[in-house]
Amino acid sequence: MSVDLDHIQQVLDEADCLYNEQQIEEAIKSMGSAITEQLSNSNPLVYCVMNGGMVITGKLLTHLQFPLEASYVHATRYRDQLTGGRLDWRVRPSQDMKGRTVLIVDDILDEGHTLDAIVDFCKEQGAEQVMTAVLVDKLHNRKARPDLKADFYGLEIEDRYIFGYGLDYQGYWRNANGIFALKGH
Ligand SMILES: O=P(O)(O)OC[C@H]1O[C@H](OP(=O)(O)OP(=O)(O)O)[C@H](O)[C@@H]1O
């Protein structure tokens, strides 16, 4: 599929910046402190959920100064679209997680189906405790379960399509240095 790079650039130019770099970095640091307080003695397995989790996971890891193992899983539900579908597992966790504490790190808890499915998978594999951390919790009433929250989250956002800091618009702008809302969405 050919991509209209003028359109991609226009999307960033016209977007609303909801959080700037400094606000996001402060939120990530606070997440790091909260996670350290709860998990520093648990020798956790930390999984980045690719692709969206790549920025938050890398930055968060530098605030976790205790023994842990870091790896990744790859699951996608949106496939460059603005609305989600069935979860497609591309890479499942490969480590033995029996009896381990697992921390799943992703960019966003939107409807929550992605994190729910990954948490269920880890529990089925015998993880003793599975916790979740997301940079952004999107506020709306379409969650997979009414009370669904991540154990750790950095920022709350209104119900708009967002990109930047790992979140994409049509596969682009995961590298945008802020969290931006798409014009009109
Ligand atoms: O809470 P949910 O409604 O399930 O949505 C959240 C998921 O959607 C995005 O992934 P996506 O499927 O777009 O794949 P990507 O990480 O490659 O962008 C995001 O990175 C989360 O993993």
Ligand code: HPA
């Ligand atoms: O608002 C969003 N933006 C980018 N990716 C997403 N995946 C779920 N929600 C979103």
